[in-house]
Amino acid sequence: MASQAGPAGASKATTLTDVARLAGVSIATASKALNGRAQVKAETRARVIDAAERLQFSPNALARGLLAGRSGTVGLITSDLEGRFSIPVLMGAEDAFGSGQTSVFLCDARGDAIREQHHVRALLSRRVDGLIVVGARPDPRPPLAAEVPIPVVYAYAPSEDPGDVSIVSDNVGGGRMAVEHLVACGRQRIAHISGDPTYGAAHDRERGALEALGEAGLALAGGRAYYGSWSEAWGRGATRMLLERDPDVDAIFAGSDQIARGVLDALHEAGRDVPGDVAVIGFDNWEVLATNARPPLTSVDINLEHLGRVAAQRLFAAIDGSTRSGTESLPCRVVARGSTTPLD
Amino acid sequence: MASQAGPAGASKATTLTDVARLAGVSIATASKALNGRAQVKAETRARVIDAAERLQFSPNALARGLLAGRSGTVGLITSDLEGRFSIPVLMGAEDAFGSGQTSVFLCDARGDAIREQHHVRALLSRRVDGLIVVGARPDPRPPLAAEVPIPVVYAYAPSEDPGDVSIVSDNVGGGRMAVEHLVACGRQRIAHISGDPTYGAAHDRERGALEALGEAGLALAGGRAYYGSWSEAWGRGATRMLLERDPDVDAIFAGSDQIARGVLDALHEAGRDVPGDVAVIGFDNWEVLATNARPPLTSVDINLEHLGRVAAQRLFAAIDGSTRSGTESLPCRVVARGSTTPLD
DNA sequence: CACGTACCCGAAAAGGCTTTCTGAATCTAT
DNA sequence: ATAGATTCAGAAAGCCTTTTCGGGTACGTG
Incomplete structure (x- = not known):
């Protein structure tokens, strides 16, 4: 009972003509019956539908499209x-x-x-x-x-x-949300580690973050946003730099989840507890990265x-x-x- | 000069008839000319092709499919x-x-x-x-x-x-390759940490690994393969268990790259150097996980x-x-x- | 009984293309 | 010069469906 793909060409698919013949009507009527058009007696319609089912009729979308x-x-x-x-x-x-x-x-x-x-x-x-x-x-x-x-x-x-x-x-909005979330978590010294500076979206996210910081009366920890590449290695490296420059940082907004993974890694290595000492938020909400992180990574979902x-x-x-x-x-x-x- | 999608319907696409008319031939000839059929004089063909280009003719695949x-x-x-x-x-x-x-x-x-x-x-x-x-x-x-x-x-x-x-x-072959690679790297005490035991493929990989181990005259470190889930957390946990049971392990074959990431993490935490003390190989070669790992993760690519x-x-x-x-x-x-x- | 009115159904055209077959024109050979 | 062989172009059929329009039937009404 496996699929019976006939060699080269298969047996012609059943067409509306077949259905019409079996139902004893014209193809025009068959078409109307199957498409719910009005001008068909209920009993006739039933007969056509039955025939179509028996024949496993499936209308040819090519023909339909050609016409339509x-x-x-x-x-x-x-x-x-x-x-x-x-x-x-x-x-x-x-x-x-x-x-x-x-x-x-x-x-x-x-x-x-x-x-x-x-x-x-x-x-x-x-x-x-x-x-x-x-x-x-x-x-x-x-x-x-x-x-x-x-x-x-x-x-x-x-x-x-x-x-x-x-x-x-909305990358600006996303950046804003990230910071607002961190602020809502009681953080005051928030840093931003982002990725490839040639990405306009990265700057948009920073802009949103800065807006939110400003509204909260805060400044960016570390003095500025750190740009590098979208990799864990950069996340690690930047975090090390950041900790040296600004040891009091209590939250890091990472420009991507990959970077965030690196951030988590470096913080862990530096003996900082997450989220106890430092909170971390990523961007993209790439499930496989975020949920497997230790601890699981909060992230901005881009939906x-x-x-x-x-x-x-x-x-x-x-x-x-x-x-x-x-x-x-x-x-x-x-x-x-x-x-x-x-x-x- | 933007796309000029006319509201609802757009201006009819150019058809073979248009081409034929412009070239001054019948549609039959136009068709043959464009499809490289034989019965067309070279000069006529050129004229048709020229017309087609001028009109930006693109044959209607629906019609063609319908016919073919x-x-x-x-x-x-x-x-x-x-x-x-x-x-x-x-x-x-x-x-x-x-x-x-x-x-x-x-x-x-x-x-x-x-x-x-x-x-x-x-x-x-x-x-x-x-x-x-x-x-x-x-x-x-x-x-x-x-x-x-x-x-x-x-x-x-x-x-x-x-x-x-x-x-x-070929999961069996993949498992075999993983172990063969580790053996080639001079490892003797090789463990296997895999994922969800309901995956037949996981057992296939183990089987291949066991075959290769047998041929090398080795046994599985840790006494048996460790099954759990396809997550980093499991990779970490299993590694800790493994290190306790068999501290001398010098290589771990992970059932997936995610698990391998957990393994690397746990080894790092335990102070083991990778690959100095313990070599790690993953499975799937999921680039984003493998290349970002520290150190970058050797993996079996399933192509x-x-x-x-x-x-x-x-x-x-x-x-x-x-x-x-x-x-x-x-x-x-x-x-x-x-x-x-x-x-x- | 003739006629208007619904109500159903079918014939036919259309949509764009390929292919076969026919026909005309050119060319070759006797 | 004429029969036969080529070569090239066009007419038309066909693929499958939808839709319009006309025709047929049955029924009710004047």
Whole structure:
């Protein structure tokens, strides 16, 4: 009873004609019966539906799409090798596209503009109804090279063209939240260790953090934000520097969870208790890193799934004719874990 | 000059008819010219190609698929929330499907059989030419619920039905390699800390390890393999237990990179030098964990991208009528890093 | 009894492309 | 010069579905 994939070609799939024949009606009637159109007697409709089921009829979406002028598919182009960002976005999008109505082509451009271009062409040829472009890093990226005749939504990384539709997470707000959380935990001497300084998002997070600090009447511990790279090693190194410069620090806001892991490591090594002596908060809420840390890492969640859902909604709206454009920032949220337990 | 997505519907895409008209030939001739068919004079062909370019013609894959009976698409159904496994597999598959010829629908079933079923139906309706099913864990999984009329290849997790086509990584071989590597590094007292004992793959890895140990005339340090969960916390705890039971251990083979991270942590805490006193090897070669570890973690790579490539090839073969079936194991490879430097 | 009105159903066109088959024109050979 | 062989272009069928529109039946009404 295994799948009976006939060699080369398989036995023709059952078509509406087959159903109509079995039900003893015309294909037009069969179509209307199956699609819930009105002009069919209840009894006839039942007969058709029964026939369709018996034959395991599944309408040919290609033919349908050809006729309708829209395929019911969208393309999702990513450059995110790890799938760290794309998969949640994809899942959110799948959610939003009420299951079954829309399917998603996932293409990985691997950061290569040529390959991206190529995928766009292929997808256009498949008549996707829209495109979601997920960038490799949160900074603005050049818009798609080709002029495409279908709606495009940029997710995670906005398009450089403000006339495009972009959905990103609010890095400023996220930075603010991180500090507000630390302040709420009673911290006063808060430092910030971030990553690659070429990332605009990193500076956004710092800006949010500074705003929140200012409002709390505090200054950045360590004198300034520490920029380096998005690695644990940098987190460790920067923490060591920081402890030397400002031994009284009682909280560290890390620019990513990877950095936060390094921070935790270095603090541990220096004999500082977390969160007793120093509280630590990360960014991204990458579960596998955050939950396995010791102690479990509080982190700012950038809500990728939601981002995907919103991107899909905006794409849908655009497909249906909405003409809204611009960059939309989605709020982050703090997921509190053991690394920032409030002081007693 | 932004994309000019007309509200609802956009201006009709250019069709072969347009090209034919501009070139002053019939659509039949235009088709033949563009597809490299023989019966067209060189000069006519050039004229058609020129017209197609001028009009930015891109053939409607829906129409083509409708006619050809195959859509040039495949479905990839996964349940791997993180995308940890699916994305590399997808990339491998994309590679194998010589770019442009085949596009991939990616669907996430989220471990839910109902949702999986649903996706299968949707994909069938879209007339995908084949299906790749990527499991959530490496153990055998039930075959697709529905009887599908197209070829299916199971990747990462094999189907329980030996009559299906499955591509998996060779866990026994991987376990063997891990130990062989440690032995090659001069280690004699090798322990094994693995994860969730309900994972058959974990036992496969142990089996391979035991084989290699036997051939080297060694026994497992710690008396037996330690099973627990796939977490850093377990890696730490098990290491502490191990050190108590068998303080002379000079190498630890961890069942996953996450566990290995915990192992490194605990060893560090216990004052053992890695790799000086104890060498550590992980499994999966999850870059973000392995390269950021201190020291960088040697790990057994399960070659997911290759797995995806092979899966795609097998699927292609099946689509073209090949009838081969059964489970195929792909070899792993050791990626040596700082945690296992040979003893001097 | 003739006619209007619902109510159902079916014929046919459309959507864009490929392919086969036919036909016309050019060329070769006798 | 004419029969036969090539070469190239076009007409048309077909893939599968949806939808419009016209026709048929049954029924109620004047």
